[in-house]
Amino acid sequence: MGTTYSKEEILAQQLQTAFEHLITEVVRKDTVFAFATKEQVSSILLYAKEKLGYISFVHLSCVDWLESGEFELVYIIWSPETKINLFVKTRLDRENPSMENTDMIWRQINTYQREIREMFGVEFPGFVGEKEFILEDWEDAPPMRRDFDTLEYVNDTFFEREGREDKQDVRERIAKRSGEEIPDFAKKYSRE
Amino acid sequence: MNTILIQILGALATILLAFIVGMFYGGAHRKVIARIQNRVGPPIYQNFIDVLKLYSKETSINHGVMQHMGPVFAITASITSLMFVPILTDGNWFSNLNFSGDLVFLVYMMVFGSLGMALGAGQTGNPNSAIGVTRGLSQMVGYEIPFVMAMVALMTQFHTTSITGMIAVQQQSGTWLMFSNPFAFMAAIMAMLGMFSYAPFDIVTAPAEVSSGPISEFGGKYLGMMMTSGSIFAFVKLALFVDIFMGGASNLVVLVIKTFALYMIPVLYGVISPRYRTEQAITYFWKWPLFFGFIAILYAAF
């Protein structure tokens, strides 16, 4: 074979050989994405940890794709040999999201799962950890969900100092001064 | 009648002297530390202001009788001890109760304050206080043993349990006891580091560990009383050491010089030392001070 593969491509191939139907993407130097199904994740993590030397768990985060009704969980693991960040991504349904507990693979995941459970309301069945992590007596929707409007909550709960009511909007003032009428459909392009 | 009045006045004057000197030493302590830490530091009279302010604070906590009694015990113990310590030799100062100045009694008296404090702190219900008290008592056991051993050595060596007696011994021989029994002095000085509770033996009030230990729940007037008591007690300890080991002082200037020099030992050692853990502190006391204590007794006995 005349072609030489980069280490990222080799990783992508290794993963694809091991897991059928796994989509991988070499994004840039030192970064490889693997788009896995919900069920595949733990076996990919285990495989990468045991067989490929991805012994270091870096990060687990959750992304809310409100528009498509999905949560995306991103597991980032790292290998001291190849020095590649492997992103294992999976999508969960936004209704009753739940994900397999993986904190036996890396104990560190425990903390991340606690946070994601609290901030996004993603359940990890079989996972032990105190319910309250960062918030206390929180009754609203999980706050990191995109449909939770923090400004609205703030306006409802907290106070704002008075004395700033005389502020004016430059756009409005200019339009008023010149008699310009901004059509409604254009207003969304006005400066906020 | 007249003598009683004079005695009362004398006692008050002694207390005042001890308080003022102790407070200024506290100020000097802060100043010295500040200078070593490259700072200017507070004015030397800062402790007076602090104490006055603490007395002017309103106090409205009630954890029970013992909480109120704790600081009272402490201050009582300090003043009682003070009464038994000869301040100046040659009758240049009111003698108070030091005619019967018994070293054994004094050693007991000095512990009494801490015990009272412990009782008071115990009632506040603050776990930090409880832990601090435990630590304090452990540490006391640590330094009391070498200290008592040093005292025993001196008592056996000079066949007296009276402080005035020891001063007399020194005046007769012309040598300070720190030279005539250096081992006892070593043991006692090392124990004194513990008594002063400056680093590395500030485990009782170690802020980073137990907030401020027994006094966690004491604010305002209580804290003021603790500070007063502490200042007087510091003076008691220093005066005692000067009396026993450094031949006493014949006038106030000598007293101040000697006590201050002595005071600087724990202060300067404290500036440069981290804190021991409790068991390390006890190990410390039971290592070299105890060793010196033994030698001192042996030296005294033979």
Next chain:
Amino acid sequence: MSFFDLKGLLRPLTGLSQFGKNPHTKRMDVLGQDTADRYRGFHYNDLNACIGCGNCSTICMNEAIDMVELAAEFNISQDKGNSGLRPRVDYGRCCWCALCVDVCPTGSLNLTKEYDYVSPDANSFLWTPGVDNPYGKDQLSFTSSVETSLMNFERIPMRELEGTERVKSFAEVVLGYNEEEARAEASRCISCSLCTEVCPDHMHIPEYINAIAKGNDDDALRIIYDNNPLPEMCGKVCTRRCEDVCAIAVRGEAVAIRWLKRYATERAQTSDLIKEIVNPEIQEANGYKVGIIGAGPSGLTAAYYLALRGFDVTVFEAKRFGGGMTMYGIPKYRLPMDSLDKQIGYLQKIGVKINFNTRVGTDITFDEIYKKHDAVFIGIGFEKPWKLGVEGEDLENSIPAVEYLRMINNEEIFDVGKKVVVIGGGNVAIDGARVAARHNAEVTILYRRRVEDMPADWEEIEGAEDEGVHIHPQAIPVRIIADESGKKVKAIEYIEAEMVAEEGARPRPVPIEGSNKIIEVDTIIGAIGQEADYSFISEEYVNKIELNRGRIVTNDQQQTSDAKIFAGGDAVNRTADAISAIADGFRAVKGIEAMLLKTKK
């Protein structure tokens, strides 16, 4: 660890040596006086340099900056291009990130070294920079220069034909932005909207630029068509006074508003496409008829918006094509003919009826129009050139620039010969010169004042110079010399002038005695101004319409002294540009609508 660690006991003692050293503590009286030169302290705003664009307020993620009206005592400018508002900072919000400084287009907002403010009153933390610290000018610390500013002061260069290439043909010189360039240029805009006030037509500039920046070109076109039916023409030849007041232009090159409009409009290649994209809402016919005289910008504008509002509109145009001066007065390398055709075609598709080759007064009487319609709009423009007023002006080879341009655009032939002198410094003069240059003539422009005083656009001037046009400033023509036949021009004599500063006015050229010079020419093109020709209006109406120094007097809804007659365009306003004409047309629509719908219903 050994049993007895002497080193461990003694080495820390070295620390005691610090006792003798001087403390590092600063004395209380000098505390806080040695802040760094870049320290981010309180804000200072140069109230006179600030234009109130509100960019600081927009970038502030803490919503700490309010734009407020300051009292008149601070002498805040309320001119156009200056909102008259000034920032006020809530120090209960500010985080001193100084982004407001880095995005201030004028550089008037800066941070000072002062930072110390304590107060028991929580309501006292509102800070009006420049008002609360008038002394702040001397304490400036964190400032933003053109290099460090986050604003992009350099315009994306417009691709153009090379100067040598241009003169060979009448191909359009400006090539237009491609998508990438347009996005980049649009993203320079800070959406302050100061430009909209200056625009005679008050186009929604920040909105359509933002739409372009966000990649929604269709929306941009829709926004543009909201009050301008000839945007492509404007996108090519507008005098763009908006760019003069652009906030970015204070320290850099203005956002290319005109080119962005051009980009947005050029995407719609045909009039059908325009209709598809803009897809305007056409109201039901209301039965009123409006007659419009002149298919120039103002007339077409009025026609378009009246048509959208359900009026029955008929336009009467004397010439072969619509567009008026934009059609005949602007050379094709600036505004290609098919572009205008496309736009007028779109108007016709909406339902505007245009009768070409119908000169009012000749083919149809004004009286007839007046009687047939519920309202009449006059948008006739200035067609009659001013006289140079020098001897020999009427010779054969001396021609007014508008006439020359009209002939060229109408594909008539006029041979300018080898050497051409253009007199004047306006856009028309430059156009004339550049057109002549395209006929391989050696062109010289004579202008009374300095180059920087020329009313023409600097881009035009530069373009002309690129094409080999020689500009001779401070030259006043004295007389035109005829050749032997006495019919044709042979030479022109001019006198050089020096600029004399005059109080309260711009410098005045004063001829220098004895500096007369003569250059030989083949053709002289005069371009010092035009005026309107009202000969078509029959007398009974002329008397009704109030005139002032050749211009029709109207109220703010373009209504003349005859309630039924509205007027707009060059014949009314003094600015004599297309966008003002469009604005007039737009205003007249409102006037007509108000008059007809309000009074009769």
Next chain:
Amino acid sequence: MYNDKNAQTIVDYIQNFTRKNSLFMLAYGTGCGAIELPATLTSRYDAERLGVRGAATPRQADLLLITGYLSTKTLKRVIRVYEQMQDPKYVIGFGSCTINGGMYWDSYNTIKLLDKYIPVDVYINGCMPRPESVISGFQELKRLIAAGKADGAKKYKENLEWYRENQKKVLKNWPLVEYNW
């Protein structure tokens, strides 16, 4: 001054003198402004020369520094700490966050106006305030104490209901102990 009805008696004067020159501040870093406190207390700025020193527990402290934003979770502790402190007690609010929310003005978890929940004697401008500002905050507080105007604690006692109401708005399900001292 002595004709003034509100003039201080000599006792008041001495009390205020000692109070202003001996400020024990509670070692509680409630927010990011706490990072400048070590600097304030150390060699270059040396706040100890003004009589400011740390106190480990609320009982011993006179001065509560709210060093910036307060999350609702911390607010609960701060209220309790404040109520545990002994009169006279003072509060200094650090930086923008305590005045009008600062850069966390739209955060669901931080309070915006500190003075709605506990009385504040002095505000220091800045985000975060420099040690110099902190020191001038102390100086201002001293000035107020000397003038007898640093009466936040009194205000708290008098308007306890109002404060409680505001506190309860944020602190749901949190038993607020009775304030009886």
Next chain:
Amino acid sequence: MREKSTTLYLGPQHPGITGNMMVKLQLEGDTIVKATTHVGYLHRAFEKLIERRNWMQSTTILCRFCVPEPDPPEAAFALAVEQIEGREVPERGKYLRSLVLELARIQSFMLWYAGQNGSAGLYTVGQWSVGDRNYVLDLFEELTGGRIYHMYIWPGGVRRDIPEGFEDKVLHTMDYIEKRIDDYDRMMFDSAIFQKRAQGVGIISKEKAMEWGVVGAPLRGCGIGHDVRKDNPYDAYDKLDFQMGIFDGGDVWARAKVRQFEIRQSISMVRQIIQNLPKGDYLNKMPNPMKWTIPAGSAYGKVESVRGEFGFHVVSDGSDKPRRVHARGPAYAHGISLLEDILVGENLADVSFIMNSLGVCPPEIER
């Protein structure tokens, strides 16, 4: 001592706690049998707020992630954004970034000196180091305009070029600091008491270190050489000559030795940067910040902060605001489950000591 177990709440108001958090301790005597961390006292919902701010505005809120060292978050975010956008950083910008990061490291180390010694009762070193830290902060003030929060590192480079005469000042300060840290070390590392306190305390085994995701100095203190600056070099670190401090033992002492070694490395790096500072641009300017969009994509940008790997997982959906920014501070791994684990069996006196040696920084746990 009583065998009954006591519950002690260490924090949130406690002089020994680092920042504002709480450790609930079950004590038997002075020995800890169970430790539970409670965090959230500093939760400001950064990640939520960033969703409401555009890319440029985000850069100013980032430095508040971690107060003791505000620069690594800025750098990590900038790296992530640059990865997604493909924005190049000019060479000078890279060097200046490294300069700021190393200066930040130095000042943070000096803060650590104070924390580590202060928790052990040796306040003098803390006073010195925090006092001397002002000299580093002066450099920051000169360079960035702020003492603590710099907001200096932007995607594409740095915000301002260095002022005139800055190089000399840096070198001068470095000389001074180098002299002073010898003083600290004599008080700290040479002290018999400190050695007794630190050795054998808070041991993390190698296996545990990998399991719990330990990074930074604690990991190198276990004898495992991992440093983002070496492994995935960013900015100018591939051109600088430095070594990792690797010490065995896994205890507080080993971690302290790592830091003692690395502060000197940082000083040397600062000197190298000043000597090799290339000429040219310092910022690859972004478009108008209000209209700056980043193409859709995601990246993980990581830098080595003083306490370990600091990373940002940044997700863009192609709009002018980040979709999701998730920070991973080193304390996130150290400060919660690891701490709960290694505190068991330790003495109460060492809790604060161990927390300081791990570099537990609550603001970055809670964000």
